[in-house]
Structure formats: structure tokens, C-alpha cells
Amino acid sequence: MAGNTLTLPKYSLGTGDRFAHQAKAQLQACILAAKQGVEIIPVWNKSNREHTIIGSEPASVRAAAEAAVKELGWSKPYFCDADHITLQTVDRFLAPCDFYTIDVADMIGQAAPIEAIEAFVNKHPELLGKIELSGIDESFTITAEDLRGTASKFLAAVKQAGEVYRKIAAAKGEGQFIPEISMDETDRAQSPVELLIILVAIADEGIPIQTIAPKFSGRFNKGVDYVGDVAQFEREMQLDVAAIAYAVKHYGLPANLKLSVHSGSDKFSIYPAIHRTMKKFDCGVHLKTAGTTWLEEIIGLAEAGGKALALAKDVYADAFAHREELCGPYATVIDIDPAKLPSPEAVQGWTSEQYTSALRHVQSNPAYNASFRQLLHVGFKIAAKKGRHYLDLLEANEPVVAKNVTENLYDRHIVPVFLGLATAR
Known part of the structure; x- marks a missing residue:
């Protein structure tokens, strides 16, 4: 807290909990980090789509978080995120949430009125020419064409974000929630120059965002490692951080504004780059790990053996049978090779170790199977259909899960990204 305004601390971890059973285990990871001198704030997130699939309500996320905080004696901040909300879906999240990921991806590329574009361009002649950035040996050169083209592509999206923000503010009160804008679920990465122009538009719109989630180059597939040029990612991230610092200094955005890395779970190859960038610029980051907790539940059940292992095998068999239906909504963020999916009959004969070795994300293990893992990642709908049977087994095997x-x-996440950094103040 800063005065009466909710403030997101420097380092935060967005973590999903599909079935609202792992908040305590997730919080325990933050407690381990605190013992090492690094304060990482948990942000429990769950999207409208996930609530709809599972049949849960946003209040369940708040209840699970509060129970974990109370039981473990967590005295630092924590938040509940209305993940990827829009004007159409925000209402059910207004009471229980205090962090809002405003998703404008669908509006990117929608034409703003010509007069709005021209007004933006005319308002910001200072953006034209060379922009000197702090902490990096690169600068931006922005042409009138860049400014107009970026405004044309993103201004309508920013305007819609403003509508969502004001609706939340009317219900919660200014400063009583953490606003984030998400642009990651779109076809093309935003360049650092575009990000700076977008941030200026956000400032014009009066949205005091505390995190922003751009789309980086490369593929951020669900639950598996980054696919792309790591050096290019690091350059982009450093330029993005420098652009944020420039926008904060010159356009009055919140001083704690930081990057949010969405689908950040298991992107092991870029974690050293994220760590180096945070250290170089002394900046924060919001790392979103989302659905990997659900996979760890299945790994835990498989490890437990008996009925729990049998359920894990059944979940895979059903996911295999319905793979087209399950994969459709996630087509842009998964990359499954059907030839590498084991048959359900083969999996039925697996031991606990065979199942967990295929699923657990340990790339040095020759049994690890990225296609198997991605199918199960999007297969949480299958577990949801198991109802109490799945939840009862989770509860019965709580220690191993x-x-x-x-x-x-x-x-796999906190140590490589955050440890070694100074404690947030």
C-alpha cells in the first residue's frame, strides 16, 4: 500500500489454480523465497473462460487465497486477478478481485476514427525524431509514419481499455485495484517503439496501469519452453523496460509500472535473460505461471499411485479422444505433434514413474514428452467433468500434490528468475 492506493510491489508471481485447491502450496513457494531475502507477491489469477469451463465463481479464488494467507500467516500483500477480462465479462469479477488484466487483443488492428488518430499525432510532436533511452546503448527514432501507423493499429484498443478501467473504477474506487493491460494474445509482437507509443496513448486515456503485458517475439506455448531467439528476446525486453522508464518519466504513468510476462510458465531458456534484465535496470517483473499448477496436480496424482494414478491415466485417455475440441481454443499457443502422443492403451500400462517422467518438465529426462504435456495442459476440462471424484483424490493425496x-x-520458476535479486522495498 502507498497511502490509500493499492500498489503492486516490485516482484510478483501470477499463478493459476484451476480447481482452487493449491493456494497454500503456491504461497509456500513465496514463503521459501522470502526466507532467501526476496519478496515475491502472489497474484492468484483465473480467467472467465476457465471459470466457465470448470463451473466456478471468481469468489472461489478469493476464498482459497484468504484461507491460505490465514493458515500460513502471510503478512505481505497478495492479490486476486480477474484474468483477461473485457467489458463484457468484467461484472462478475468486480466484488472479489483487486487486480484486473484488461485484455484488448481483440481490438488491436480495429480502426480508430481518423480524427482520433490525427488528434493523437498532433498532440505528440515531441515523439518525433530521436528518443534517448536510459540504461541502454540504443535509442528510438520515431517518424510521423510510425506514430500514425501505431495509433491506427492500437488507439481503438487503448480506448476500449479506458472504458473497462472506468467501469472497474466506478465500482471499486480509484486506486483500489491494480490495472494491467494485456496485448499478448494477438498475432504479431509489438516492437519496443510501438510499446512506447501505446504507453503514451494509455497515459492520455488516464489509465494508471501498474503492469503491461506485450507480446514478445518467439512462441510462448502453454506449459513448455520458449521457442525463438533468446538473444532477440533479451534485446526486446531491455528496450521495453527502457521504454517503460521513459514513459513513466515523461508521461506521468505510475512509478512502479513494470512488464508482465504472460504464458511465462516453464520458459526456462529465457529466465536467465529476464533475470539479467531485472538486475541491469533494477526493475520489477510480473511473471505469470498460470496453468502449470494443474499439471503438477496430475503429476502428484500419478506419483501417488493406485486410484489416483488410474484417474491420471483416464484424464489422458479422455483428453486424447477429445483433443481437437480441447486444442481448438488454444491453437495459437500450443504446438502438439500428434505422432508423438502415446496411445491411451500404452499409457494405461505405464507405471507412476513413466507417467510423471513424460509429464514433468525436466528436459534432460529422455522420457519427457512436450506433446503429452501440452495436451494435458489444455485438458483441465476433462478433470472438471470428473467432479467430486477428481477433487476427492486431490484432497486424499494433498501432501504429494x-x-x-x-x-x-x-x-523451476522463482529460483532462476528472482533469486539473487535484492529484496523489494
Whole structure:
């Protein structure tokens, strides 16, 4: 908190909990980090689509978070994120949430009125020419064509974000929630120059965003490693951070504004680049790990053996049978090779170790199967259909499931990204 305004601290971890059973295990990972001197704030997120699939309500996320915070004695901030909300879906999140990921991807490329574009261009002649950035040996050169073209592509999206922001503010009160704008679920990465121009438009719109989630180059597939040029990613991230610092200094955006890396779970190859950037610029980051907790639940059940392993096998069999239906909504963020998917009959004969080795994201293990993992990642709908049977087994095997959830978040995400950084103040 800063005065009466909710403020997102420097380092934060967006973590999904599809079935609202792992909040305590997730929070435990943040407690382990705190013991190492690094404060990482948990942000529990769940989208409208996920609530609809599972049949849950946003209040369940708040209830699970509060129970975990109370039981573990967490005294630092924490938040509940209305993930990827729009004007049409925000209402059900107004009471329980205090973090709003405003998703404008569908509006990117929608034409803004010509007069609005021209008004923006005319308002910002200072953006034309060379922009000197701090902390990096590169500068931006922005032409009138760049300014007009970026406004044409993104101004309508920013205007819609403003509508959503004002609707939330009318219900919650100014400063009583954390606003984020998300532009990652779109076809093309935004360049750092575009990001700067977008930030200026956001400032004009009066949205005090505290995080922004651009789309980076490369593929950020669900639950598997980054596919792309790591050096290019690092250059983009550094330029984005420098652009944010420039926008904060010159356009009055919140001082704690930081990058949000969406679909950041398991992007092991870029974690060193993220860490180096944070250290170089002394900047924060919001790392979104989302659905990997659900995979750790399945790994834990498989590890437990018996009925729990049998359920894990059944979930895969059903996911295999319905793979086209499951994969359709996630087509742009998964890359499954059907030839590499084991048959359900083969999986029925697997031991606990065979199942967990195929699913657990340890790339040095020759049994690891990225296609198997991605199919199960989008297959949480299958577990939801199992209803109480799935939840009962989760609860019966809580110690082994929780151990996997905590170790995954701490060892594979928090340690490489955040440890070694100074404690947030």
C-alpha cells in the first residue's frame, strides 16, 4: 500500500489454480523465497473462460487465497486477478478481485476514427525524431509514419481499455485495484517503439496501469519452453523496460509500472535473460505461471499411485479422444505433434514413474514428452467433468500434490528468475 492506493510491489508471481485447491502450496513457494531475502507477491489469477469451463465463481479464488494467507500467516500483500477480462465479462469479477488484466487483443488492428488518430499525432510532436533511452546503448527514432501507423493499429484498443478501467473504477474506487493491460494474445509482437507509443496513448486515456503485458517475439506455448531467439528476446525486453522508464518519466504513468510476462510458465531458456534484465535496470517483473499448477496436480496424482494414478491415466485417455475440441481454443499457443502422443492403451500400462517422467518438465529426462504435456495442459476440462471424484483424490493425496506444486514454482520458476535479486522495498 502507498497511502490509500493499492500498489503492486516490485516482484510478483501470477499463478493459476484451476480447481482452487493449491493456494497454500503456491504461497509456500513465496514463503521459501522470502526466507532467501526476496519478496515475491502472489497474484492468484483465473480467467472467465476457465471459470466457465470448470463451473466456478471468481469468489472461489478469493476464498482459497484468504484461507491460505490465514493458515500460513502471510503478512505481505497478495492479490486476486480477474484474468483477461473485457467489458463484457468484467461484472462478475468486480466484488472479489483487486487486480484486473484488461485484455484488448481483440481490438488491436480495429480502426480508430481518423480524427482520433490525427488528434493523437498532433498532440505528440515531441515523439518525433530521436528518443534517448536510459540504461541502454540504443535509442528510438520515431517518424510521423510510425506514430500514425501505431495509433491506427492500437488507439481503438487503448480506448476500449479506458472504458473497462472506468467501469472497474466506478465500482471499486480509484486506486483500489491494480490495472494491467494485456496485448499478448494477438498475432504479431509489438516492437519496443510501438510499446512506447501505446504507453503514451494509455497515459492520455488516464489509465494508471501498474503492469503491461506485450507480446514478445518467439512462441510462448502453454506449459513448455520458449521457442525463438533468446538473444532477440533479451534485446526486446531491455528496450521495453527502457521504454517503460521513459514513459513513466515523461508521461506521468505510475512509478512502479513494470512488464508482465504472460504464458511465462516453464520458459526456462529465457529466465536467465529476464533475470539479467531485472538486475541491469533494477526493475520489477510480473511473471505469470498460470496453468502449470494443474499439471503438477496430475503429476502428484500419478506419483501417488493406485486410484489416483488410474484417474491420471483416464484424464489422458479422455483428453486424447477429445483433443481437437480441447486444442481448438488454444491453437495459437500450443504446438502438439500428434505422432508423438502415446496411445491411451500404452499409457494405461505405464507405471507412476513413466507417467510423471513424460509429464514433468525436466528436459534432460529422455522420457519427457512436450506433446503429452501440452495436451494435458489444455485438458483441465476433462478433470472438471470428473467432479467430486477428481477433487476427492486431490484432497486424499494433498501432501504429494502440494509438494509438487511448491517445488515446481520455487525450484523451476522463482529460483532462476528472482533469486539473487535484492529484496523489494
